[in-house]
Amino acid sequence: MNTTTFSLDNARALDQADPLSQWRDEFHIPPAPDGGDSLYFTGNSLGLQPRRVARYLQEELDDWARLGVQGHTEARRPWMPYHENFTELNAALVGAKPHEVVQMNSLTVNLHLMMVSFYRPTAERPAILIEKPAFPSDRHAAASQIRFHGFDPDRDLIEITPREGEAHIRPDDLMNLIKAEGHRIALVLLPGVQYYSGQVFDMATITEAAQAKGAKVGFDLAHAAGNIPLHLHDWGVDFAAWCSYKYLNGGPGAIAGCFVHERHARNESLPRFAGWWGHDKSSRFKMGPEFHPIPGAEGWQLSNPPILSMTPVLASLEIFHEVGMNALREKSLKLSDTLWAWLEERLPERVDVITPREDKQRGCQLSLRLKQGNGREVFEELERNGVICDWREPDVIRVAPVPLYNRFEDLYHFVERLEAAIKG
Structure with missing residues (x-):
């Protein structure tokens, strides 16, 4: 047949x-x-x-009713370290080490938090490279970061486009643009999979080429996580972020994921927006005024985990692990x-x-x-x-x-x- x-x-x-x-x-x-x-x-x-989502959510609601605040330590899946339930699952999903991933916030929030640390423009190197057409949220985020630092998106937002009459970007054109403009590019921010055409980008080659020119490299994996195999650690990507409601089945507006390569894990000189959930766990509840980030991606957390929003993602990521x-x-x-x-x-x-x-x-x-x-x-x-x-x-x-x-x-x-x- x-x-x-x-x-x-x-x-x-x-x-x-x-x-x-x-x-x-x-x-x-x-x-x-x-x-x-x-x-x-x-x-x-x-x-x-x-x-299985309904059962998992009901368990959390039952624990909240039964335990109140004590659910932070006594729930079936204690709430205080709840985000740690995702660590191994996300690491396997995106090809990372456990300390390189964290579940937090939403996708665009995570991209902004990452750009605080990894988009550090100068007069000689002010540009961000994205694709055209980029998903509007990514373009808005990149353009607003450029403006925030006092530069002009009309000049400093570089967009790689398909050739006239073509639907997707030729890999050679992207490499040639990085070679030609790399001295101006502070950050390459591209999708793992392009939302409109469905094109998968060669993330390993892009990362190597851009970093050789002195740029940082981040990826929006909204259409890649749960869709294609990823090897973020081995590729040497500086950072990545992804939503959990598309291929990852986490529900509308589900809490997102984030990756930070381990070479940045202990670099406390990196600027970042800080919150108490990113503070060293052993001293977090001493309530001191100084911020000491957790080494790794967890150090970029801001707030304690929203349990009811995270639970459907956990149910789905378990399926990915099983399959x-x-x-x-x-x-x-x-x-x-x-x-x-x-x-x-x-x-x-x-x-x-x-x-x-x-x-x-x-x-x-x-x-x-x-x-x-x-x-x-x-x-x-x-x-x-x-x-x-x-x-x-x-x-x-x-x-x-x-x-x-x-x-x-x-x-x-x-x-x-x-x-x-x-x-x-």
Whole structure:
């Protein structure tokens, strides 16, 4: 049987052979208008709720009711060191040492906190390098940091763009820009996976090239964490931050994660915005006036952990630990390869995939552009027919088959409904 051929039987055969198929049952699948399961392809925007979340949250509520303030030390998962439950899980997820990661704040807050320490512009080296189009929050953050330091984003925000008529950034163009402008660049701040095109950036090569020019390097991993394998420590990245509500299924607005390379762990001369939860644990409650940061990423914490916001993330990260990123990546590539092949088979004259084809340059997401230019109308028709995907201006439908809960049969029905919507 040629399972690359578009057919329901082939889709079901692929699902029967899928070693991860049982994990779908660990998640709540939103219902479709017809009462069945929706076709959910927006794990790149908001991941689905793990079934164990409700139990974990109820345990915390019960402990709060039963123990009050004593829950900080006596709860099933004591609240005072609650963020430490994430340490090993996050380290495995992003390829870090345990003291290099911490769960705290939200993504953009963490990026700002990191830029306080690692964006140190001078008159000779004032610039931040980002991509275009960057996710607006990243661009706003970078531009505001430049202004805060008295520089001009019109001059000092350098944006690497795709070539005219192309959809993603050529790696050679990025390397050439770093070589040409590296003497001006204080910070390279790029995504691990580009939100619009789905392009995966070569983080190891970027880090090496930028640091060789004297720049610091940070990554926004909002679309990378839980999507592709990461090796932040080995790559030598200075810092990274990620949200937990996309591929990591932590719930809307879930608390974020942060990485700081160990070479910065004990550098107390780094400027930072401080809060008491980043203070040395052994003397925190002595309430002294001097700040002594915890060595490692924990030293950038500000406030004590918000337990009820962190609990869903813990439930989901446990699933990632149980399944493993290598197995998820293997299935992810099979899903996206299959979807790509079926789109080429059924709609070669109607749909362009603007995501890079090479495995190492893409994750779960395929970004689709309709050649007839009626993408918004087709997207709305898909929604009416139980397909939950994602529209991004000006003309892209983002489809993210997530290996934890998407099936090959989902892909079959998506292509079937997309074809019907396009042909009207």
